[in-house]
Amino acid sequence: MPTLRIALAQVNPTVGDLAGNAALVRQGARRAAEAGAGLVVFPEMVLTGYPVEDLVFRGSFVAASQQALRQLALDLDADGLGGLPVVVGYLDAEPAQDRRNTAAVLCGGQPVARYFKHHLPNYGVFDEDRYFTPGSTMTVIRMPVDGAKVDIALTICEDLWQAGGPFTVAREAGVGLVLSLNGSPYELDKDDVRLPLVQRRAAEAGATVAYVNLIGGQDELVFDGDSMIVTAAGELLARAPQFVDHLLVHDLEVPAVAAEPPATPQVMSPGAAMRVHRVDISQRVATPPGPGGDAAHAGVAERAGDEAEVWQALVLGLRDYVGKNGFRSVTLGLSGGIDSAVVAAIAVDALGPSGVVGVSMPSGHSSDHSRDDAADLAARTGLDYRTEPIQEMVDAFLANLSLSGLAVENLQARVRGVILMALSNQEGRLVLTTGNKSELAVGYSTLYGDSVGGFNPLKDVPKSMVWQLARWRNAAAVERGQTPPIPERSILKPPSAELRPGQLDTDSLPDYDVLDAILAGYVDGDLGRDELLAAGHDPATVDRVLRLVDLAEHKRRQSAPGTKISIKAFGRDRRLPITNRFRDGG
Ligand SMILES: Nc1ncnc2c1ncn2[C@@H]1O[C@H](COP(=O)(O)OP(=O)(O)OC[C@H]2O[C@@H]([n+]3cccc(C(=O)O)c3)[C@H](O)[C@@H]2O)[C@@H](O)[C@H]1O
Ligand SMILES: Nc1ncnc2c1ncn2[C@@H]1O[C@H](COP(=O)(O)OP(=O)(O)OP(=O)(O)O)[C@@H](O)[C@H]1O
C-alpha cells in the first residue's frame, strides 16, 4: 500500500491575528517538509483563530481572511513549499452573504480545493447556526503517494460528532483517508470521549481518520490538542500530548485508488444529501524528497491523570489570556486561604514567579495565620510579595459613612478590590480574582469587592476540586524534588472569608462536599428539585441551595471570565435570565 508521511500541526493561533497565524502555518509547513511529510494538516479556522464569534459579521474580517489565505498560498510557494499540500481552516463566504467555516488545500501557490463545514454545532458554547451556512458538498482530493494515487476527504470538527453525515459519504466515495480539522475545546474527560468517537467515525468511513486539534486559550475556552490517527479497524496509531504545540509526523498506509476512478456519485446520507466534489491535485504536488532513514512513528502520548490535566488546562488558559491580551504579569490578593494560594500557584506556573505579585491586605479581623500563610506561600513560590494593611482605609470610610453589619463586612472586601485595581492601573498588571465555581454558584462573594478582577482561573473549579488540585500540585512538586508551593495549613484550615471575627464559610453555606454534590446536579446536570431529592439530597438544603443559585445570576452575569474545564461552565454554556421568578419546586 502507498505510504503517506502525514504531519498534523497542533498549533496555538490567536483570534484575529491573521498575519501571526499565517506565520505559524508557514513555520509548521516548513518543519513538516523538513520531516519529509507529503501532506500537512492544520486545525479548524487556524488562520483566523477560533471561535471568532461576531467578527464573522464584519465584511472586512471575512475579506481579510480570504486575502490572508491567498497570500499564505503565495508565501508557502515563495518559501519553496509550493509542492507540499497544506490544509488549513479559515473563514470564507460564498455567496457573499453566506459565511462558511472552511477548510482549504493550498498547493502550487494557490488554494486548490475547499470544503465547507457540514454539521454546525449549536449547543453549549457553540452558536454556529448564528454564524455559518452549512456546506452540502463533500470534497475529496486525489494526490500522488508513492507512485500511486490516493483519495482523501476533508471534514471539520462537528462533522465528526454526528453519525451518518460526511463520514458515511466518505465511505461511499471510497476514500482512503479522512482529515478532521478541529477546534474542540477542553473539558475534563473529553479525551476519553474523543477516541471512541474517532474510532466510530473511522469505522463508518471505512478509512483511517487523521484528527488535528488546536491548542491554547481563547477567552473562556482552552483547546487541548489531543490530535490523533485512528484506522478503520479502530487502531490508535498515534496521539499527540495535550496542551502543547506539537507536530505529529506519521507514516500512514493509504489504499491506492483503483485505476478507473469511480463516477462522481450523488450520495444520500441519512441526515442530508451531499454531493461529492473530486479535485485531482496531482499536477501540483511535488514528490517529497523522501525522508531517508527511519520510518516516522509518532507514538501514543501518555494521558495525564485528571488533576494534572485540569492543572495544565488552567495554566495554559491563564498564560494565553494574559499574553494574548498584552499583559506580562498579574496581581492578586493573598489571604492565606486555599483559593488565593491555588490561583497564585497556577499563575506562577503560567508566568513564572516574576510575573506574579501577591498582596496581603490584613484588616483588624485578619488572623495571624492568614498573614503567615500568605507569606509562606510567597516564600515557597518566589512570587513578588507585598503587604497593604486596610484597616485605616476601612476606618476612613466608617468615619464618613454610617454603616453596620454586612455593609461593614463587604466594605473590607471592597477596599481590597480598590487597592488591587489601583495597583493594576499603576503597574499595568492584570488583576486575578479567585472565587471558585461553588462560590460563584451561590453568590458567596462581594460585588465590586473580592470579585473584582480581569480573569478568574478558578471560575469553573468547584471548591472540592480546588483542594484536590492543591494536594496534587504539592505531591507533583515532591515527586520532582521541588518545594511544594501551597502551605499545608492553607489546605487544612476551615475556609473563612474573615470579614468578621471567627467567621466560617459553613456559617452561611452547607459543607462544600454537600454543596458541590447538589451543584453538580443542578448546574452541571440541569437536574430539577425532584430529581435532586430522588438522588437522596436533604430537601431543606436543596431548597436553600437552589434559591441561592437562582438569586446569584446577577453576580455571575458581571463576573470575570475564566477557563472552562467542565461540561457546563458559567457563561456561554449556561444562559439564564437574571430577572426570573421561576423557582423549581415552587
Ligand atoms: N438582580 C440584581 N441585579 C443587580 N444587582 C443586584 C440584584 N440583586 C441584588 N443586587 C445587588 O447586590 C448587592 C448584594 O451583593 P453584595 O454587595 O455582593 O453583598 P451580599 O451578596 O449580600 O454579601 C456578600 C456575601 O458574600 C460573602 N463573602 C464576601 C466576600 C468574600 C467571600 C469569600 O469567602 O470569598 C464571601 C459574605 O460573607 C456575604 O455572605 C445588593 O446591595 C444589590 O444592590
Ligand atoms: N487579608 C487578605 N489579604 C489579601 N487578600 C485577601 C484577604 N482576604 C481576602 N482576600 C482576597 O479576597 C479573596 C476572597 O477571600 P476570602 O478569604 O474572603 O475567602 P475565600 O473564598 O475562602 O478565599 P481564600 O481561600 O483565598 O481565602 C481571596 O482569595 C483574596 O484574593
Ligand SMILES: NC(=O)CC[C@H](N)C(=O)O
Ligand atoms: N468546533 C466544533 O465544531 C466543536 C464541536 C465539537 N462537539 C467539539 O467540542 O469538539
